[in-house]
Amino acid sequence: MTASLDGYDVLLLDIEGTTTPVSFVYNVLFPFARAHAQAYLADHWETPAIQEDLALFRQQAEEDAKQDIPQAKAFSAATSQAEQKDALWAYIQQMMDGDRKVTALKSLQGKIWAEGYASGALQSELFPDVSDAFIRWKAAGHTVAIYSSGSIAAQKLLFAHTPAGDLTPYIQGNFDTTSGHKREVTSYQNIAKQLQCDPSRVLFLTDIYQEAQAAHDAGMKTAVMLRPGNAPQPEHPFPTLPDFRSLL
Numbered sequence: 001m002t003a004s005l006d007g008y009d010v011l012l013l014d015i016e017g018t019t020t021p022v023s024f025v026y027n028v029l030f031p032f033a034r035a036h037a038q039a040y041l042a043d044h045w046e047t048p049a050i051q052e053d054l055a056l057f058r059q060q061a062e063e064d065a066k067q068d069i070p071q072a073k074a075f076s077a078a079t080s081q082a083e084q085k086d087a088l089w090a091y092i093q094q095m096m097d098g099d100r101k102v103t104a105l106k107s108l109q110g111k112i113w114a115e116g117y118a119s120g121a122l123q124s125e126l127f128p129d130v131s132d133a134f135i136r137w138k139a140a141g142h143t144v145a146i147y148s149s150g151s152i153a154a155q156k157l158l159f160a161h162t163p164a165g166d167l168t169p170y171i172q173g174n175f176d177t178t179s180g181h182k183r184e185v186t187s188y189q190n191i192a193k194q195l196q197c198d199p200s201r202v203l204f205l206t207d208i209y210q211e212a213q214a215a216h217d218a219g220m221k222t223a224v225m226l227r228p229g230n231a232p233q234p235e236h237p238f239p240t241l242p243d244f245r246s247l248l
Helices: 022-044 048-066 070-077 081-097 105-118 130-139 153-162 185-195 209-217
Strands: 010-013 143-148 171-173 202-206 221-224
Touching: 022 048, 022 081, 022 105, 048 070, 048 081, 048 105, 070 081, 081 105, 105 153, 130 143, 143 185, 153 171, 171 185, 185 202, 185 209, 202 209, 209 221
Parallel strands: 010 143, 010 202, 143 171, 202 221
Antiparallel strands: none
């Protein structure tokens, strides 16, 4: 289908499966972070940035320990630095195995990816219509914002290192799990407030119908992307779009 952007001030976009192929996230970014995480922690353990991440992991471990997650309990109980490093690595692997959308893990992954982009080992991948759409939407006066479970830092890195160049000047807002989780209505209410925009003037695009439902319940308009490689979605009431060219 096609859809008109008349009546919308903000285009709020997911990343994975919306602007970026799922395969890039799961076959490139996640394996890169896993391969380098243990060494990165060892090299940067004493830095303020990693100490901040450690505080986030400890907070998360307190919650996960209540759910009887063994790795969380072991990390919480570790005392010496050597024990903490070993326990944290096991805890991080458990999070990665479960594709956990938690702030602590996403913050650490973003730091590892930053080194990868800086060295040239990583270059982001976008669907071919994305850069043209960003240019067209900004010229038409629309605000483009990103809402992803990946950290804001990781989002900016991805859009700064594309084959089309640095696309961050076309993005006016970035939101991650610090605004709330993506299947919670309050997250979208928080984002609308931060954008100083009536939710009804926001169009949210995602590949996950539960996220579309949460945004809809917050008062936003939504559509589900049917990009190549996206997982099939159960029957849902939302419009579907094959690409951004369908937005007139």
